[in-house]
Amino acid sequence: MNRCKNLEMAVLNQISQAVLREKNVSAMLQLVLGILYREMGLLRGTVTLRRGDLLYIEASHGLSEAEMRRGKYHLGEGITGQVALTGKARIIPDISREPEFLDRTGARGRNSHVAFICVPILHKDEVIGTMSIDREMLPGADLERDFNLLEIVANLMAEAVSLWLGEHEERSRLMAENARLKQALDRISVPAEVIGNCQAMRAVYAMIEQVASSSATVLIRGNSGTGKELVARAIQRTGSRKDKPFIVVNSAALPENLIESELFGHEKGAFTGAVSRRIGRVEAAHTGTLFLDEIGDLSIAMQVKLLRFLQERTFQRVGSNEERSSDVRVIAATSRNLEKLMEQGLFREDLYYRLNVFPIHLPDLAERRSDIPLLAAHFLAKFNKLHRRRIRRISSSAMNLMTAYHWPGNVRELENCIERAVLTATDDSIHSYGLPAALQAAARHPGSNSLGDFASRVEAFERTLIVEALKANRGNVAASARMLNLTIRILHYKIGKLGITPALYR
Known part of the structure; x- marks a missing residue:
C-alpha cells in the first residue's frame, strides 16, 4: 500500500514539474502521458480538447498520427463524448463488453480485453476536454486507484489547458477578424490623407469610394477643424481627375469685392488695380477639381453667379461679355448650418439643392x-x-x-x-x-x-x-x-x- 502511495506521489511530482516548466501545452500533454505510461504501465493515453461541440485528440501515447486524426467526437457521442457532455468520469472494466465504446481511432479492436478510464478536464465547472487511458487488466490492477490519480492529473493540467485554449481561440478570432477586415479594406480603400478607423470614418471612406469616380457635386459638412479639405483631396485623388488640377477657394477668406474676380477672373482695366488680365480659379481648375471652402459665407449676389455656373458650366470674366466654359468637378464644404441660413434668407434654396447632390458629414473629434x-x-x-x-x-x-x-x-x-x-x-x-x-x-x-x-x-x-x-x-x-x-x-x-x-x- 505504501509502495503504491509513494509511486503515486512520485508520478504527481513529475507531472507537476512538467506542467509548471513546459510552456508549450501540446508538448506538456505529451510529457504527462509519457510519465503515466512509463511509471504506471499504461497501454495507451489520450487527451482530447473541446472546440465548440467537437472533441479533437490533442495529444496521445500509443496512437499513430492516422489514428489520432480519426479520433473526433461530438458531445454525447461514445464514452468520451458522454464524459465531455455530462462532466462525469466513466470506468469501463472491459471495452469488448461495452456497446457504447466506439473505438473511433481503430487502435484496439473489438476483442481487446482492456479497461478504459475517461475523466473530464474541468476549468471553473466547464468541461474543456477529456483525459483517458487504456489499462491492461493484470493481477493487482486497481482501476479505482488509477481513476483517482487520473482525476488529480486532469485537475493539475486544467489551468494550463484553459489558458492555451483561450489563446488558441483568440488567435483564431484574430485571424478571422483580420480576414474580415482585409476583405472590407479590399472593398473600401482608406484614403492616405485621412486618419481614422472608427465606424463613422469608415462610413465616410465608403462614401468617398462611392462618389470619387463620378463627376457629381459633393457637399462636405462638418465643424471647423474636422478635415473637410483632406476629404475633398481624397475624393480628387481617388477619382478619374487625380492627375488634374485641384484648386481651392476659401470663400470666408476673400473680401466681398474680390470674390467674383478670384473665381471667374478679370480683364485688364475691369476695375481699379486690374493692371493686367487674370484667369480665375474656375478657369485654372479646367479638367480638374474646384474646392469651394466655407460656401455658406458667400453673399446672395455671388451665390446667383455661382448657381449660374453650376447650371450652365459657363462664366464671364469681370469686365468681359464673352462666355467661357470650364469642365470642373465641384466639391463644396461648409461648417455653417445651411438650412438655418435658408430660413433667414441668407442662402439660396436653389443653390443648396444644386450643391447638396452628394452630402458627406464629418464627425467632431x-x-x-x-x-x-x-x-x-x-x-x-x-x-x-x-x-x-x-x-x-x-x-x-x-x-x-x-x-x-x-x-x-x-x-x-x-x-x-x-x-x-x-x-x-x-x-x-x-x-x-x-x-x-x-x-x-x-x-x-x-x-x-x-x-x-x-x-x-x-x-x-x-x-x-x-x-x-x-x-x-x-x-x-x-x-x-x-x-x-x-x-x-x-x-x-x-x-x-x-x-x-x-x-x-x-
Whole structure:
C-alpha cells in the first residue's frame, strides 16, 4: 500500500514539474502521458480538447498520427463524448463488453480485453476536454486507484489547458477578424490623407469610394477643424481627375469685392488695380477639381453667379461679355448650418439643392475618441520629422487627458497640441504636464453636471487599465483578461469600443 502511495506521489511530482516548466501545452500533454505510461504501465493515453461541440485528440501515447486524426467526437457521442457532455468520469472494466465504446481511432479492436478510464478536464465547472487511458487488466490492477490519480492529473493540467485554449481561440478570432477586415479594406480603400478607423470614418471612406469616380457635386459638412479639405483631396485623388488640377477657394477668406474676380477672373482695366488680365480659379481648375471652402459665407449676389455656373458650366470674366466654359468637378464644404441660413434668407434654396447632390458629414473629434491615439501617433511622427526630434511615445496619463478632452477645435486643435508637446518635451516622451493648459484645466475642473465628461473620464480610466495590462502581458489579450479578472469576450468588446490595438504592446 505504501509502495503504491509513494509511486503515486512520485508520478504527481513529475507531472507537476512538467506542467509548471513546459510552456508549450501540446508538448506538456505529451510529457504527462509519457510519465503515466512509463511509471504506471499504461497501454495507451489520450487527451482530447473541446472546440465548440467537437472533441479533437490533442495529444496521445500509443496512437499513430492516422489514428489520432480519426479520433473526433461530438458531445454525447461514445464514452468520451458522454464524459465531455455530462462532466462525469466513466470506468469501463472491459471495452469488448461495452456497446457504447466506439473505438473511433481503430487502435484496439473489438476483442481487446482492456479497461478504459475517461475523466473530464474541468476549468471553473466547464468541461474543456477529456483525459483517458487504456489499462491492461493484470493481477493487482486497481482501476479505482488509477481513476483517482487520473482525476488529480486532469485537475493539475486544467489551468494550463484553459489558458492555451483561450489563446488558441483568440488567435483564431484574430485571424478571422483580420480576414474580415482585409476583405472590407479590399472593398473600401482608406484614403492616405485621412486618419481614422472608427465606424463613422469608415462610413465616410465608403462614401468617398462611392462618389470619387463620378463627376457629381459633393457637399462636405462638418465643424471647423474636422478635415473637410483632406476629404475633398481624397475624393480628387481617388477619382478619374487625380492627375488634374485641384484648386481651392476659401470663400470666408476673400473680401466681398474680390470674390467674383478670384473665381471667374478679370480683364485688364475691369476695375481699379486690374493692371493686367487674370484667369480665375474656375478657369485654372479646367479638367480638374474646384474646392469651394466655407460656401455658406458667400453673399446672395455671388451665390446667383455661382448657381449660374453650376447650371450652365459657363462664366464671364469681370469686365468681359464673352462666355467661357470650364469642365470642373465641384466639391463644396461648409461648417455653417445651411438650412438655418435658408430660413433667414441668407442662402439660396436653389443653390443648396444644386450643391447638396452628394452630402458627406464629418464627425467632431469628440465623437470619434477611439481615433485620437491613431491621430496622435500620426502627428507625433510628422512633427518629429519636421522639427528633427526623437520623441518615441505618448505616456498613458497624457493619452488619458487627450481622450477625455472635448476638442472644440477638433483635429486641427489636436495637431497643434501634439506639435507644441513635441517642441516642449524634455525627454523621449510626451507627458501630461507637457500638454496645453486647456487640457490641464479640463482635467482639473470637469463639468459636475455633464454626463459626457463623466463618461469620458470612465472611458479614460478603462483605457489606462487595459493598456497597462496589455503592456504587462506583451499584448496578450487572454493573459490581460485574467489580470483584470474579465472574460476574454468582454475585454475584446472593450478593446474594440476604445479603439485599442493590442499588437502595439507586443
